[in-house]
Amino acid sequence: MSRSVIFKFRLYVADDALNSAQAKANLMALCRTHLAGRYEVDLVDVFKEPKRALMDGIFMTPTLIRIEPSPVRRIVGTLSQSDVVLRALDVDSDPP
Amino acid sequence: MKPPQPPPSLATPHKAPTGISGFDAIAGGGLPRGRTTLLVGGPGSGKTVFALQFLVHGVQHCKEPGIFVALEETSQCILANADSFGWNITPAQRKKLFFLDAQPQPDLIQSGDFDLCGMLAGLEAQALATGARRIVFDALDILLALLPDAAAQRREIYRLHAWLLSRELTAIITLKADTDDTHTISQQPFGFMQFMVDCAVILNHGVLLGVSQRSLRVQKYRGSSFDENESPFLIGNSGFEIAGARTLDSVDTQVTTERVSSGVERLDTMLGGGYYRGASVLVTGFSGTAKTTLSGAFVQAACQRGERTLFVSFDSEGGEVIRNLASVGIRLERYVKNGVLRMASARTITGSAETYLVRIKALAREHRARCVVIDPVSTWSKSGADTSAHSVAERLIDWSKADGTTLLCTRLLDEMSSPAEGSSPLQISAQVDTWIHLNYLVQAGERNRGLSIIKSRGTAHSNQVRELILSDSGVTLADIFTAGGEVLMGTLRWEKERAERVATEAAEVAGKLKRVRLDAEEAELEVRVKSLQTELVAKQIEKALLLSSSKSRAGDESRDRTRLEELRGADATPPGKNGSAT
Numbered sequence: 001m002s003r004s005v006i007f008k009f010r011l012y013v014a015d016d017a018l019n020s021a022q023a024k025a026n027l028m029a030l031c032r033t034h035l036a037g038r039y040e041v042d043l044v045d046v047f048k049e050p051k052r053a054l055m056d057g058i059f060m061t062p063t064l065i066r067i068e069p070s071p072v073r074r075i076v077g078t079l080s081q082s083d084v085v086l087r088a089l090d091v092d093s094d095p096p
Numbered sequence: 097m098k099p100p101q102p103p104p105s106l107a108t109p110h111k112a113p114t115g116i117s118g119f120d121a122i123a124g125g126g127l128p129r130g131r132t133t134l135l136v137g138g139p140g141s142g143k144t145v146f147a148l149q150f151l152v153h154g155v156q157h158c159k160e161p162g163i164f165v166a167l168e169e170t171s172q173c174i175l176a177n178a179d180s181f182g183w184n185i186t187p188a189q190r191k192k193l194f195f196l197d198a199q200p201q202p203d204l205i206q207s208g209d210f211d212l213c214g215m216l217a218g219l220e221a222q223a224l225a226t227g228a229r230r231i232v233f234d235a236l237d238i239l240l241a242l243l244p245d246a247a248a249q250r251r252e253i254y255r256l257h258a259w260l261l262s263r264e265l266t267a268i269i270t271l272k273a274d275t276d277d278t279h280t281i282s283q284q285p286f287g288f289m290q291f292m293v294d295c296a297v298i299l300n301h302g303v304l305l306g307v308s309q310r311s312l313r314v315q316k317y318r319g320s321s322f323d324e325n326e327s328p329f330l331i332g333n334s335g336f337e338i339a340g341a342r343t344l345d346s347v348d349t350q351v352t353t354e355r356v357s358s359g360v361e362r363l364d365t366m367l368g369g370g371y372y373r374g375a376s377v378l379v380t381g382f383s384g385t386a387k388t389t390l391s392g393a394f395v396q397a398a399c400q401r402g403e404r405t406l407f408v409s410f411d412s413e414g415g416e417v418i419r420n421l422a423s424v425g426i427r428l429e430r431y432v433k434n435g436v437l438r439m440a441s442a443r444t445i446t447g448s449a450e451t452y453l454v455r456i457k458a459l460a461r462e463h464r465a466r467c468v469v470i471d472p473v474s475t476w477s478k479s480g481a482d483t484s485a486h487s488v489a490e491r492l493i494d495w496s497k498a499d500g501t502t503l504l505c506t507r508l509l510d511e512m513s514s515p516a517e518g519s520s521p522l523q524i525s526a527q528v529d530t531w532i533h534l535n536y537l538v539q540a541g542e543r544n545r546g547l548s549i550i551k552s553r554g555t556a557h558s559n560q561v562r563e564l565i566l567s568d569s570g571v572t573l574a575d576i577f578t579a580g581g582e583v584l585m586g587t588l589r590w591e592k593e594r595a596e597r598v599a600t601e602a603a604e605v606a607g608k609l610k611r612v613r614l615d616a617e618e619a620e621l622e623v624r625v626k627s628l629q630t631e632l633v634a635k636q637i638e639k640a641l642l643l644s645s646s647k648s649r650a651g652d653e654s655r656d657r658t659r660l661e662e663l664r665g666a667d668a669t670p671p672g673k674n675g676s677a678t
Contacts, residue, residue, distance in 0.1 A: 014213030022208070046214045050221030059198045059215035059239070074201065076242070078208030088205045 007035050007089070008068040010042040012053055014061040019078045023062035026079035034091045111320075112160070112230065112266040115153025116146065118338030122323040123314055128294045130264040131318075132257055136273045136290070137299030142310065142331050143270040145181075146299070147232040148174065149335045150268060151193060152183050160229035160266075161192035163222060165215070168235035171195035181335045194222055200242055209244060212252050216259050223263060231260070233269045250288065257292055269293070294318040300326070309450070312338055328450045328488075337454050356401075356467070356502055359393030359426075362573035363532075366549060366558035371530055375553075376493045377504040381534030385545055386564055386571070387506040390534070391469045392421040392428065393571050394504050398467040399431035406465040407439050408456055410475040414439025417471075425570040438463045442475075449488035457495060466501060473505040493527050529553045534564065537585050544585035547573060563589065 011027055013020035024043070031039040046053040046061055056065070066073040066089050079085045111125035120126050127133045127150070137143045151162035166174055174195065178185065185193070198215060222228065233239075233256075243249045260267045271289065290296050296315040301308070311326040329338040355370035358377075364370040371377050377394075379387050388411070398405045409417050417439065418428045431437035440459055442452065452475075460468050473489060489505075496503035505528070530552040537544050545564040549557045562573040563585045577584040577592045584592050 012214055014211065014217065017211065017213060019209045019211060020213075026208075046217035050217040053214050054196070054218035054222060057197070057201075058218065059200075060210045060212060060242070061214035061217075062210060063214060073205070074203070075205045075207055077206050077210045080208035084205065084207045088207075 005038065005069050007031070007039040007066065007091070008042070009039065010044060010056075010065045010067055012044045012046055012056070012058045012061055012063045012065075015045055015047050017061070020062045022078040022080065023064065026082070026085075027064060030079070030082060030085065030091070034086065112150075113153065113158065114146075114150045115157060116149055116336040116338060118327065118329065119312070119336065122312075122327055122338065123295070123317060124320050124322055127266055127268070128318070128320065129266050130261070131294035132260050132267040132269060132292075133295040133297060134289055134293040135268050135270040135297050135299065136315075137270070138273060138301055141299035141301040142329075142336065143272075143299060144169070144174065144177075144234055145331055146297075146336055147234055147268045147270055148178055149181075149183075151230055151232055152178070152185060152189075154230040154266075155189045155192045156183070156185070158229075161194070161226045162230040162232070163194045163196065163219060163226075163228045165196045165198050165219070165231070165233045167198050167200075167233065167238045170199065171197050174234075182333060183335070192226065194226055194228065196222070198239070200238065204242075206242065206244075209248060210242075211248075212239070212255060216256065220259075220263065223265065229264075229266060231265045231267045233267070235272065236269050237271050253289055253292070273298075290315065295320075330450050330454050332454050332458065352500075357394075357397040358390075359395070359397035360390070360571045360573060362562065363547070366560070366562070366573070367530065367552055368555045368557060371502060371504075372554065374497060374500045374502055375529035376496060376527065377502070377530045377532065378528040379504065379506045379532045379534065380509055381506075382509050382536060385534035385536060386566055387508070387534060388417065388471050389421065389424055389426070389566060389571060390532070390547075390564075391471050391504055391506055392417070392424075392426040395437065395467070395469055396426045396428060396431075398502075399428065399436045402436060403466040404464050405431075405437050405467040405469070406456075406460050406463050407437060407469045407471070408442050408459070409439070409471050410442045410473075411471060413441045423568065424566045425568050438465070453488045453492055453495075456492070460499075460501065467504070468496060468501050469504045469506075471506045472508045474507045474509075490527060530555070537583060539583075539585065540588050542586045544589075546576070546583075546585065 009027065009031075011024060013024060027041065031041065044052060046058060060076045062076070062078065064075045064079060064085075066075075069090075073088055075085060075088055085091075110129045111120075111123070111127065112129040113120050113126035114123075135143050135146060148164065151164055154160035154162050164171070164174065196215075196219070219231070223231070236253075236256075240249045240252065243252060256269075269289070295317045298313045298315050300311045300313070302311075303309070309328065310330055311328045313326045314322045314324065327338050329336055331337075352373045354373040355364075356373050357364050357370045358367065371394075379390055381387050388409075391407070395405050395407055407414070407417065411417075412420075414432075418432065421428060428437055428439075432439060438459070440456075442455070456468070456470065459465075470492075473492075492505075493503065495501075528551075531550040533548050533550050535546045535548070537546050545566075546561050547564045548561045549559075551557075561576055561583065563576050565572045565574055574589070577589050
């Protein structure tokens with residue numbers, strides 16, 4: 001995948017629940033490591049925007065949605081297994 | 097999600113009615129309001145239908161909007177299935193039913209632990225917006241299966257349960273299980289849910305001797321009494337139909353002393369006026385003992401009174417029954433034509449005894465029947481378990497009584513079984529009000545039909561066996577003869593009758609003859625009396641004449657003597673010497 005592609009993520013979290021916090025931290029670490037300067041993260045709290053979560057079909061938290069590049073990908077969980085996450089998001093595992 | 101607050105009020109003695117016929121009776125009014133009910137069942141056991149019917153009833157009759165969380169099927173599929181039940185959900189009602197498609201996407205990728213806060217947050221917003229009071233999680237196991245370990249599953253179940261309680265939602269959670277064995281279920285990963293929830297209902301769908309049998313059992317119900325037994329049910333045209341037992345506190349039905357004719361005049365007399373209205377009548381007998389004919393006579397009488405009647409035949413087609421009955425002078429075509437009589441052939445219905453019962457009930461309701469004939473009811477014992485057929489027959493009688501329907505069932509007895517009781521598994525004879533037994537008597541080269549009333553509650557009934565005679569003018573009963581300890585029927589009875597008739601005639605003739613002879617003798621005597629009287633009178637006259645003539649002669653003589661003396665100029669002489677003087 002081209003290095004110039006911007007990754008847009010949306011992360012649904014449940015307030016400050018432990019696994020949500022973990023997911024947030026894991027995502028940030030991953031982005032800084034592999035996608036420095038070409039990522040956007042939209043953080044949505046399901047308790048603050050429940051309707052939005054419902055419309056997006058979010059039943060489990062945390063849920064990460066890769067909006068761009070298409071196709072849309074969803075990953076559920078704390079994003080702790082970085083190999084799985086990177087493969088799922090089509091992010092090159094080699095650092096730049 | 098924040099740690100759930102302690103539930104504001106757990107004291108909800110009220111029940112949320114499900115609208116499922118029979119279930120509310122079993123569960124004492126419905127599901128526990130504001131609590132969670134677990135619905136466990138195997139594939140195709142009707143979990144989704146039950147849950148959906150609960151929601152639809154809430155919207156249609158209880159002003160309780162509902163949420164359906166579809167974890168397995170899509171909401172389109174579920175709604176399409178719901179349409180087939182004819183619940184007539186109006187668009188306004190449809191708006192109060194919220195369907196959440198929460199099927200896990202097949203491309204979903206998991207990485208690490210997660211929880212259900214997202215769904216609960218969304219549902220909470222939805223529940224607040226619509227004021228939902230009822231919620232269904234259909235196939236929660238699908239969602240739970242995504243969780244990495246048992247501990248996480250347990251945590252999410254408790255989270256969900258706590259959330260439901262804190263929002264005071266009346267909830268149904270359905271779970272898959274392949275068995276009704278409580279022990280086995282509790283060994284399954286989600287088995288502990290049974291201990292957590294306030295009410296657990298187990299749906300069972302099994303095949304017994306090739307016949308599908310469904311049953312429902314309330315396994316637990318905190319804070320409420322309930323019917324603990326398995327109740328058979330089926331999924332009919334309008335959803336669940338549970339054959340619930342009547343509870344003790346159910347209102348007794350109106351009992352009437354009105355009589356309805358059995359269609360056979362002498363049988364009415366034997367029964368003291370006919371069957372009671374709303375009674376259950378059982379006609380037992382071997383093949384060909386005219387059970388159907390007796391039912392036909394009853395149907396004809398009912399139709400003549402203009403009462404709507406349902407005739408369910410398990411033996412033959414409706415048309416065949418009508419044709420066959422016409423041969424004994426029972427004509428039913430016109431009643432079928434004017435709609436009073438409905439013939440139903442149940443040969444085509446396959447399934448368990450439950451199915452039969454529900455179909456018959458539906459037909460009777462549809463036809464608004466006041467009299468129902470089932471010919472023969474013994475077919476039921478062939479399909480599926482004997483015990484279930486037995487309870488079905490019981491409930492059939494119970495239903496007909498509650499409805500005030502006069503029910504006539506025939507029961508085919510096995511040729512091998514004892515003629516009095518019959519070892520048929522369908523021991524409904526204890527419950528019926530009137531039991532008529534038809535029998536054969538093979539004697540002198542013929543087979544004749546005998547009818548006797550084994551019992552008839554509340555009626556002084558004849559203890560006599562009668563001979564049942566079928567002719568092209570109808571059904572009649574005749575007295576039988578007992579001669580020398582033997583019962584005579586048919587030709588022998590006819591011969592006996594003829595012999596008696598001849599004897600009576602001879603006696604009559606002899607009597608007449610004797611009377612005539614006596615008349616003659618009397619007349620003769622009278623004549624003799626008359627002639628003697630005449631003779632007597634003659635004699636008396638003669639005697640009187642004699643007397644008067646002798647008197648006159650004496651007079652003459654004295655006169656003559658006086659004259660003579662005068663002539664002789666004689667002195668007075670003694671009268672004795674007159675004669676000698678001449």
